[in-house]
Amino acid sequence: MIAALNHLTELVEDREVDIAAAARKLGTTEYHLRRMFSSLAGMSLSEYVRRRRMTVAAADVVRGEDDLLTIAVRHGYGSSEAFGRAFKAVHGVSPGDVRRDGGPLRAQPQLRFRLTVEGGRPMDTRIADRPAFRLTGHAVRVPLLHAGINPHIQRHVAALPAEEHARLKALGNTDPAGLLAVTDEVRPDAAEGTELTYLHGVAVTQTTIIPPGLDTIEVPAGQWAVFRSSGAYPESLQSTWAATATDWFPSNPWRLRPGPSMVAFVERAADFSTAVTELWLPIER
Incomplete structure (x- = not known):
């Protein structure tokens, strides 16, 4: 399960991750994969995907090489308005503010799951x-x-x-x-x-x-x-x-x-x- 979750976080780095297909490939169910992810990560898989996408998008915004609509489409949004709402929900500020001021930004690092063996208690x-x-x-x-x-x-x-x-x-x-x-x-x-x-x-x-x-x-x-x-x-x-x-x-x-x-x-x-x-x-x- 730990290996499956780490493979899933690699897939999230792709813009078009299919969770159901990933679960089948990993020999489990989407239900179990999502439940285990949220239990161990402390956030839902959907929230993690959103945070990671907005973390990567923030780098594009700060770089300033493309207009905001181009960046929005690149990250799966049909309009700069929808992208702006998602961006602000994660970072607390609009893409325009970040492009002007350079921040503040709330980065979501890529998660890595590890199984730590401790003294523990028998279940x-x-x-x-x-x-x-x-x-x-x-x-x-x-x-x-x-x-x-x-x-x-x-x-x-x-x-x-x-x-x-x-x-x-x-x-x-x-x-x-x-x-x-x-x-x-x-x-x-x-x-x-x-x-x-x-x-x-x-x-x-x-x-x-x-x-x-x-x-x-x-x-x-x-x-x-x-x-x-x-x-x-x-x-x-x-x-x-x-x-x-x-x-x-x-x-x-x-x-x-x-x-x-x-x-x-x-x-x-x-x-x-x-x-x-x-x-x-x-x-x-």
Whole structure:
């Protein structure tokens, strides 16, 4: 996977990179490639491509040998206006200002990925083969946050009455067991702040009758990587989630497939300061 990502950054230097074709050539999927890139780079692949193009374009602007429309077309833009908007979004100033003043510029160096072997901690992981099932509960659209407690999710869950949590827990009848924190409809290279669907609910069999008023996510049959973590919450869970990209996927013959991610709470402190969790990620060989 590390070699694939480095090959991808080489392809980005070409003006017409085809991510889907690159993924096929590298023996993986565009979905997995984008997810791994954003997890390790801290930015989406689309954002990286934009920053690199504007970094190279800035050199043309400063050089001053061509007019701005010629530079815009060279870098894939149909007009100097569209190029100017993209340029300002990256550098904070217009191409005209840079041509006149020489800056300021915000360069994006070409990324290189390396796998660093450290003492590390073993990852408590198992592979689960699950038939099709459903997730049901209360869903809401929230922004993606990579670190800390998501206040939007916190408010959503806190607004549910205690008896509703008990009703949902009683409804669950298949693995993963218990109340679940589910994230769905996450774009493969989603940046922080991008909206996703969060569902507070349970897993049920396909034949279970769903009470009215609940949202449902259909989950097809497939394999799952289940990562157990324990400690301070949500820091321990978020560290485990990050380690799946930095440690587990690069060294195992699996890749992410589209589908919801689920967190099952095995144990937790009364104040939720600590918890034992299981992170379920949909995978394929």
